[in-house]
Amino acid sequence: MSRPTLDNWLSEEHVFWSFRHVRELIPTAEVDSGGPVRALNLALNPSIGSLAVDTSTGSTTVEALLKDTRTDSLTVLKGNDIVFEWVTDGMHSDEPHMIFSVTKSITSLLTGALVGAGLINVDSLVTDYIPEISGSGFDGATIRNLLDMTASYSFVEDYTPGPDILAYRYSVGWYPAPLEAMTLHQFIASRQPDGPHGDHFRYQSPTTDLLGWVCEAASGLPYAEALSKFIWKPLGAQAPAHMTVDRAGSPRAAGGLSVLARDMARVGMIIRDGGLGIVPAEFIADIFEGGSHEQWANGDFADLFENGVYRSCCYRPGEDADVVMGIGIYGQMLYIDRPRGIIIAKQSAWPMPDELDWHLDAYAMCRTIARSLS
Numbered sequence: 001m002s003r004p005t006l007d008n009w010l011s012e013e014h015v016f017w018s019f020r021h022v023r024e025l026i027p028t029a030e031v032d033s034g035g036p037v038r039a040l041n042l043a044l045n046p047s048i049g050s051l052a053v054d055t056s057t058g059s060t061t062v063e064a065l066l067k068d069t070r071t072d073s074l075t076v077l078k079g080n081d082i083v084f085e086w087v088t089d090g091m092h093s094d095e096p097h098m099i100f101s102v103t104k105s106i107t108s109l110l111t112g113a114l115v116g117a118g119l120i121n122v123d124s125l126v127t128d129y130i131p132e133i134s135g136s137g138f139d140g141a142t143i144r145n146l147l148d149m150t151a152s153y154s155f156v157e158d159y160t161p162g163p164d165i166l167a168y169r170y171s172v173g174w175y176p177a178p179l180e181a182m183t184l185h186q187f188i189a190s191r192q193p194d195g196p197h198g199d200h201f202r203y204q205s206p207t208t209d210l211l212g213w214v215c216e217a218a219s220g221l222p223y224a225e226a227l228s229k230f231i232w233k234p235l236g237a238q239a240p241a242h243m244t245v246d247r248a249g250s251p252r253a254a255g256g257l258s259v260l261a262r263d264m265a266r267v268g269m270i271i272r273d274g275g276l277g278i279v280p281a282e283f284i285a286d287i288f289e290g291g292s293h294e295q296w297a298n299g300d301f302a303d304l305f306e307n308g309v310y311r312s313c314c315y316r317p318g319e320d321a322d323v324v325m326g327i328g329i330y331g332q333m334l335y336i337d338r339p340r341g342i343i344i345a346k347q348s349a350w351p352m353p354d355e356l357d358w359h360l361d362a363y364a365m366c367r368t369i370a371r372s373l374s
Contacts, residue, residue: 006176012351015330019098019349020091022258023242026173029224031232031241038236038266043081051372053365056357065365069331069358070349072097073261077343078373096242096258097347100328103257104208108147108313109270110215112283113230119218122147126210129217137191138210145197146211147312150295153191155204159353168206173246183248184209201299201310205254208313212253223251234278237263261345268336268343271324287312288322329353335366342370
């Protein structure tokens with residue numbers, strides 16, 4: 001295989017390498033860990049790999065599904081115990097891996113930590129923090145609209161990729177950009193109005209990039225430094241994370257993080273365990289209790305979860321009490337079952353960015369594992 005380049009790093013034949021070597025392709029900012037590492041105990045239960053899972057194509061096993069859907073790693077926590085850990089051939093457990101839109105859930109937790117520090121009010125207008133977007137499609141939106149993706153503006157999230165995604169990825173430095181390409185902040189400010197805010201769920205990644213911009217403005221720190229100070233170090237992460245940045249140094253807060261699988265699972269502990277003193281307990285409780293099913297039912301992903309809710313950059317499928325998820329393209333998933341004490345971190349290199357059946361099969365696998373451990 002020839003070495004991937006910025007032109008082709010997202011092509012099917014390259015993603016397995018690319019998602020573990022993003023720093024060699026795109027500029028990144030390091031999210032420092034430092035300090036004592038939050039201990040996780042090894043209590044492996046290999047029989048989890050043999051559990052039967054009902055999928056869109058019939059019954060299979062956990063391990064077979066992981067192999068068949070090009071999963072790179074799976075880490076299962078029960079309490080503080082790692083009860084199952086699976087890593088595909090060619091990957092190492094100490095390699096940071098791109099987690100795409102699971103990054104959104106982490107940006108939400110950073111927002112929550114800044115709420116706890118008195119630096120952000122979720123009911124305030126975005127323009128109170130970022131006056132540069134006055135007059136854009138984000139004018140009149142609140143921080144809560146950003147957290148719940150109920151801001152409405154001109155943008156189509158089409159991974160074919162469509163023209164909006166192309167311009168967006170030029171702006172964040174994910175594709176070789178023409179000379180006239182905008183920076184990420186310029187791209188955000190160029191979005192035009194498209195209906196009222198707050199009516200329905202609209203999956204538009206620049207919404208969370210703007211939330212990352214708010215975090216920088218509110219904290220007075222670059223995103224990577226804020227994430228290190230307020231989340232990564234207090235969490236006791238094992239290793240630094242890495243955030244892709246555009247040519248102006250602005251973070252891809254909607255999808256640019258690379259992290260270790262175990263650190264991805266540690267992030268889930270913040271949500272499962274009431275904030276861990278890192279994020280206010282009230283902010284975490286609202287992820288499980290707040291939000292609008294009506295906004296979801298009228299939104300972009302109504303066919304994903306019939307009784308779903310999207311709250312603070314987390315999905316609530318609605319089938320099991322107190323289960324929330326982060327989901328990213330190419331097969332990334334963070335599954336949190338609070339009553340059972342289960343966290344599942346899944347990192348993958350799917351051949352395509354988005355496939356409904358594969359997302360649902362991964363969800364079915366996580367439910368099966370969690371129920372087997374209750």
